[in-house]
Amino acid sequence: MPKKLVLIGGxxxxxxxxRLLGNKPLSGVRLALITPDIYTPYSGMLPGHIAGFYSYSQCHIDLQSLSNFAHAQLCLDHVIGLDLNNKKVLCANQPAVDFDILxxxxxxxxxxxxxxxxAEYTIAAKPVAQFLEHWYKLQENAVKNPQKSLNIAIVGGGxxxxxxxxxxxxxxxxxxxxxxQSSQELMPSHHQLVRRIMRDILINKDVKLHLGERVCEVVELINKRLAIKCESGLMVTCDYAFWVTQASAASWLKAAGIGTDDQGFILVNDYLQSVTHPHxxxxxxxxxxxNYELPKAGVFAVRQGKPLYENLRRMISGASLKPYKPQTTYLSLIGTGDGRALxxxxxxxxxxxxxxxxxxxxIDRNFMEQFPHQ
Incomplete structure (x- = not known):
C-alpha cells in the first residue's frame, strides 16, 4: 500500500x-495538497504589487501547475478540522482525506x-486573496472618483x-x-535605526502616525464611513480600515488536539515535527x-522548505530525521513603495x-522563477 502524504496549505x-518532490519524486507515495486557492501569494512581492510594481501573476505561485509537476492531487477546499484518531483531514465541501503523514x-x-x-468592518491583511479583492475594489472606486481623496486607516504598526x-x-x-500603533515605537521587533528611518519616511510621505494609540472600537457611521476609536479618546473617520495586527492561528488546530502554544500555533521540535504527534x-x-524564538517572517518559511522536504522524505523511508537550525541573523530588505528599499x-x-x-x-524574481507557470 502506498503511503499517503497530505499537505495542508500552499x-x-x-x-x-x-517543487523538490517534482524534481525528485518519492516512490510508493500518494501525494495530496489541500488549499482553498489555486494561486498562493509570495509575501516578498505583495507590497510591490500594491504599489504597482508587479502584476498579480508575477507575485503568485500557480498551485495547479506546481501540483501537476509534483504529481500531487490538488483539493481546493477549506480544512475545518482533523480526526487524529483515524488520521483524516476534515474538509468543508468534500469527503475527509486520509493521511499517513501530514x-x-x-x-x-x-x-x-x-x-x-x-471583525465586521475592517479588512484583514490575511488571507491575502480576500484582502486583494477589497484592494482591487478600492482601486476601482478611486479611478471612478479621481477627485475624491480616500481616507484609509491601517491598524498595526509592525x-x-x-x-x-x-x-x-x-x-x-x-x-x-x-x-x-499601540506602542510608542513602530516595528518594535526591528533594529532601532530601522525604526527611526522608516518613521521619518512615513512622516515625509504624509502618513498620519498615531503612536501609543490602542484601537478599542470600530464603528460604522450613517454615511457608511468608519470611525476608529482609541482608548485615549482619539477618534479618526475613514473610508476603509485595514487590520495588520499580531498574528493568530486557525481555531480548528487547537480543537483537533494537536499540541499548540497559548496562541494556537503548532509546537514543533527541531525536525519541524509536532511535539505531540510525530507523524x-x-x-x-x-x-x-x-527551541527557537522566531519572528513571523517569510524568510523563515522559505528556509524551512528544504529541511521540511528532507524530513518528510526520511519519515516515509524510515530514516532518522535531520534537525533544522534557523539562522540567528538574516538579511531584511524593506521596500519603501517608491522604487527604493532599506x-x-x-x-x-x-x-x-x-x-x-x-x-x-x-532575489524575489529568482525565487518565483523556481516554480512552473501555466
Missing part, C-alpha cells in the same frame, strides 16, 4: 516541498476578535503595517493614510519551534536606495 514551505503550512491571520466592530502604508501611498494617487509536521507562520542585517542598516530595491527585486 504556503512558501509547501511550495518548495512540491504537513501543515497555512500561515496566520491578524487577530481582531477582541476589538468590537473590527513591518507589515508600515510596508502596507507606504505601498498604498504609492498605489493610490489621492489618499490620506492613518497608521495606528505531523508544520512550517512557516503556523509553526512554533520550541537593507538591514543584525546591527548593520543601510538607508533606502534604488540599489537595494534592485537587489530585493532580483
Amino acid at each position: 504556503g512558501h514551505s509547501h511550495a518548495l516541498v512540491l 504537513s501543515i503550512d497555512i500561515g496566520s491571520t491578524p487577530s481582531k476578535l477582541s476589538v468590537p466592530g473590527a 513591518a507589515g503595517g508600515v510596508e502596507l502604508a507606504l505601498s498604498m501611498v504609492a498605489g493610490l494617487r489621492k489618499s490620506e493614510v492613518h497608521l495606528f 505531523i509536521f508544520a512550517a512557516g507562520d503556523i509553526a512554533k519551534m520550541i 537593507a538591514n542585517r543584525g546591527n548593520l542598516t543601510l538607508p533606502p536606495h534604488q540599489l537595494w530595491w534592485c537587489w530585493k527585486d532580483l
Whole structure:
C-alpha cells in the first residue's frame, strides 16, 4: 500500500516541498495538497504589487501547475478540522482525506476578535486573496472618483503595517493614510535605526502616525464611513480600515488536539515535527519551534522548505530525521513603495536606495522563477 502524504496549505514551505518532490519524486507515495486557492501569494512581492510594481501573476505561485509537476492531487477546499484518531483531514465541501503523514503550512491571520466592530468592518491583511479583492475594489472606486481623496486607516504598526502604508501611498494617487500603533515605537521587533528611518519616511510621505494609540472600537457611521476609536479618546473617520495586527492561528488546530502554544500555533521540535504527534509536521507562520524564538517572517518559511522536504522524505523511508537550525541573523530588505528599499542585517542598516530595491527585486524574481507557470 502506498503511503499517503497530505499537505495542508500552499504556503512558501509547501511550495518548495512540491517543487523538490517534482524534481525528485518519492516512490510508493500518494501525494495530496489541500488549499482553498489555486494561486498562493509570495509575501516578498505583495507590497510591490500594491504599489504597482508587479502584476498579480508575477507575485503568485500557480498551485495547479506546481501540483501537476509534483504529481500531487490538488483539493481546493477549506480544512475545518482533523480526526487524529483515524488520521483524516476534515474538509468543508468534500469527503475527509486520509493521511499517513501530514504537513501543515497555512500561515496566520491578524487577530481582531477582541476589538468590537473590527471583525465586521475592517479588512484583514490575511488571507491575502480576500484582502486583494477589497484592494482591487478600492482601486476601482478611486479611478471612478479621481477627485475624491480616500481616507484609509491601517491598524498595526509592525513591518507589515508600515510596508502596507507606504505601498498604498504609492498605489493610490489621492489618499490620506492613518497608521495606528499601540506602542510608542513602530516595528518594535526591528533594529532601532530601522525604526527611526522608516518613521521619518512615513512622516515625509504624509502618513498620519498615531503612536501609543490602542484601537478599542470600530464603528460604522450613517454615511457608511468608519470611525476608529482609541482608548485615549482619539477618534479618526475613514473610508476603509485595514487590520495588520499580531498574528493568530486557525481555531480548528487547537480543537483537533494537536499540541499548540497559548496562541494556537503548532509546537514543533527541531525536525519541524509536532511535539505531540510525530507523524505531523508544520512550517512557516503556523509553526512554533520550541527551541527557537522566531519572528513571523517569510524568510523563515522559505528556509524551512528544504529541511521540511528532507524530513518528510526520511519519515516515509524510515530514516532518522535531520534537525533544522534557523539562522540567528538574516538579511531584511524593506521596500519603501517608491522604487527604493532599506537593507538591514543584525546591527548593520543601510538607508533606502534604488540599489537595494534592485537587489530585493532580483532575489524575489529568482525565487518565483523556481516554480512552473501555466
